[in-house]
Every structure is written in structure tokens, then in C-alpha cells.
Amino acid sequence: MTQSIPLSFPQETTPSMGVGGKVWAFVKTVGTLALLLIALPINGFVVLVSLLWGVVRSPFVKRTVATHPQTILVSGGKMTKALQLARSFAAAGHRVILVETHKYWLSGHRFSKAVSRFYTVPAPQKDPDGYIQALVEIVKKENVDVYVPVCSPIASYYDSLAKPALSEYCEVFHFDADITKMLDDKFAFTDQARSLGLSVPKSFKITDPEQVINFDFSQETRKYILKSISYDSVRRLNLTKLPCDTPQETADFVKSLPISPQKPWIMQEFIPGKELCTHSTVRDGELRLHCCSNSSAFQINYEHVENPQIREWVQRFVKGLGLTGQVSFDFIQAEDGTVYAIECNPRTHSAITMFYNHPGVAEAYLGKTPQTAPLQPLANSKPTYWNYHEIWRLTGIRSLKQLQTWLNNFTRGTDAIYQVDDPLPFFTLHHWQITLLLLQNLLQLRGWVKIDFNIGKLVEFGGD
Secondary structure, three states: OOOOOOOOOOOOOOOOOOHHHHHHHHHHHHHHHHHHHHHHHHHHHHHHHHHHHHHHHHHHOOOOOOOOOOEEEEOOOOOHHHHHHHHHHHHOOOEEEEEEEHHHOOOHHHHOOOOOEEEEEOOOOOOHHHHHHHHHHHHHHHOOOEEEOOOOOOHHHHHHHHHHHHOOOOEEOOOOHHHHHHHHOHHHHHHHHHHOOOOOOOEEEEOOHHHHHOOOHHHOOOOEEEEEOOOOOOHHHOOOOEOOOOHHHHHHHHHOOOOOOOOOEEEEEOOOOEEEEEEEEEEOOEEEEEEEEEOOOOOOEEOEOOOHHHHHHHHHHHHHHOOOEEEEEEEEEOOOOOEEEEEEEOOOOHHHHHHOOOOOHHHHHHOOOOOOOOEOOOOOOOOEEOHHHHHHHHHHOOOHHHHHHHHHHHHHOEEOOOOOOOOHHHHHHHHHHHHHHHHHHHHHOOOOOEEEOOOOEEEOOOOO
16 A cells, blocks of 8 residues: 655635735645655655566566557546546557646656557637647547547536537547536536436526525525536535525625626525435447446545436436436435436546446447446445545544544555556656646745645636
């Protein structure tokens, strides 16, 4: 098991970037870099031993050769889920090209043995035409057969816009623009699901704070929460229940949010129950790969749970729309067993890491022959987590029972990045990718909220 040091400092809001804010940003960033430096020799030793072991055992390892090898372009190179798909495709005998935006040229995953070539492209939200053209040039240069986007929330729509141009040269395993827009719109999605007879919470589209302030909550049996329809990496974790204790508190809270006709929010019924999340890979409405895990607002642990009600909900939804691509859902299962989809994301979910040892992932994506049942994580697969997040959790343990629970979870699971036969990404993510991002912020004295090792970035207000 690899060892590491926690590198995330909890913080609800970013400090004002006056003198005090800049001092805090400096201290926090320097402290984090120091912890990374302490961890470097430990992780370096583990990776070196793994590399040496790989050399020793390489003559005895049988390499898989695909019957019809293809070149697969995978985007989102800074994220663990992109690394996982690259490994799955490469393990099945395919060639993998990894791509990321220019900001993340430092992606540690480019050093994976599963990656044949690595490219960077313009940020789609800043240069949509340049983004599309860059992808087309890569596809043509590398003779790509299939493009599998591992989208950030921002990029998913732009990958749909790129689909017509890319489809002239390769298959694009992603939704058309109108479908992506609908799935990504929390309010439009609930309307679509309801039209298919599927269970979703009561929801209202909010374009003005006064709509919430003047809402008659006395007629409701449940509380409500507000969520930005467009992705907000920080405020998405705020689940303040409405109404607050007093009308004034409700008004103050709502007015603090950037709600406008240009930036609409959804007010959604809060249903008490168990939170679960899913990842599904679908082709022509067929559910080809599916996993389900218990969830939370900031999810960094995945363990497959069998939930027939959720699988049936997903099957009905993707079949009803005839979807081809990757889609993930957030669910609440109420006490009476009813499952409610509360959100949909038209992109790869990090829960795909649970397929780290499954030999059938590539076929689920690339195969055209219908399957008898969707692939699920193997019975012997371990829960996945990120070591640095787990070690940091130790700082929040306040009782022996909590420590026992943490130890049980830690020893039962496996790091989602580290693999003994492909160890370099574990080292380069932490001591190259994250380190350089921190150094960039230090030079600009720019603050950050937390480090997300799963996504491979610093979470910042107004960030990506």
C-alpha cells in the first residue's frame, strides 16, 4: 500500500484577496508544497520498487492483442477516470491517444504506459472553433477510430458541438448537442424523465431571487434546496434547506446567490433518503456497462452496490431516448424504496474506476453486438479511493469508532490511481501535476478552496 500525506485544507469560502487573503494563500500553498516534498521520497521509493518489479515480471506477462485493434482518442487527461479508460482500452490491445486543454499540459497521466501519445488543445469555452479544429487535426494525424470524451462539466456541450466535424473521420461516442444540453440542464432533465413516467423530485426553475422569497412553502410537506443549473464547482456543495428559520434568513441566503435569467437555478424538493450515484455506458439505448455506488456531495469513495430499482430506472430512461454515450445520475432512494433521480450528467463518472480490473470494458464501449446484460464491476473488485484524500480524513476523526471505520474502508479498498504495473501516474500526478499547479498559484498569490486529486486540479472560485 502506498503512503502519502494529506494535502487539502477545508475551507467554505475563499478569503478576500486583500493583503490578508494573499498572506493566507501564500501560507497555505507553501505548507501544502512542503507536505508534498515530505511525501516525495516515500512515494518515489514505492514507484521505483514497482517499476523494478515490472521489469522482473515482464517476460512472464502475456500481452493481449485485439482482434481488430483500434486507435482511441480519450479526452480529460488530467482526470483519474480518463486514466482508467485509457488503461482499459490499452489492456484490450488498443492504442490510446490522450488529450487535455493547454492549462493541463502538465497532466501526470500522460506518463502512463497505457498512453501512446499526448496532446493539448485550446479550452473549449474560450476558443470553441480552435478546440474543434485541434481535435479534428489530432484525429486525422493519428488515424483515430473512436473518440471517447471524458468531459469536464464545461466541455461536454462543446464535445457535442464538435461531433459533426469529427464524425467525418471517426466515431464519436457522445451525445448530439440538443441531447447534451437537455441532460445537463437540471430542470429540463427532470421534465424529460417525468414525461417518461420516471420518478423525480418536484422542481421549479428560478431566474429571480424573488421567486423563492415569495414562494408559499407552507403548502409543501418537504424542504427544498437550490442548485445552479450551470456547473458551479464550489456552490454545488451548499445544500442549505429552504425555507430557513426566518423569512429574512431565507431572503438573505437567496440574494447571496448569483441567480438571474442568464444564470438560472433550480429549486428542488429535498427528499430524505440514501444518496447513490451511477455511471452507465450506453449504445443505441442499450445499457452496456453500469455501476452504482453510495454517494455524497463530495464523493471520493466508490464501492459497487446492487440496486435493481436504479438499474431499471436508468434502463428505461436511456432506452426511451435511444442514447449512445456515457451518462451518470445522482439518485435519492427514499425510505419507502422509491428511487428519485435528482440530477443527470452527460459524461463519464469517476465511479468508472470500479472497473479497474474488468477485462470487458473496451468491448462494452466499442462492440456493436448486443449484450445479454450490462457489465458490472467484478465480484472481487475492491472499493476505490484516493490515498491523499483518505489520509486527510484522519484529521477529522474524533472517536475510536470513526478510526475503526476508516481503517476498515482503507484496508478493504485500493487507490484509484496507483497500479503496480503502471505506477508512474501516481508519482507524476502528485509530484508534478499538482505541484506545478500549486507553484503557479503561488507565483500569482491566488487562493484555492481544496485539491481534488480525482479530477487533478485545484478547486477555485470561478475555476473550471
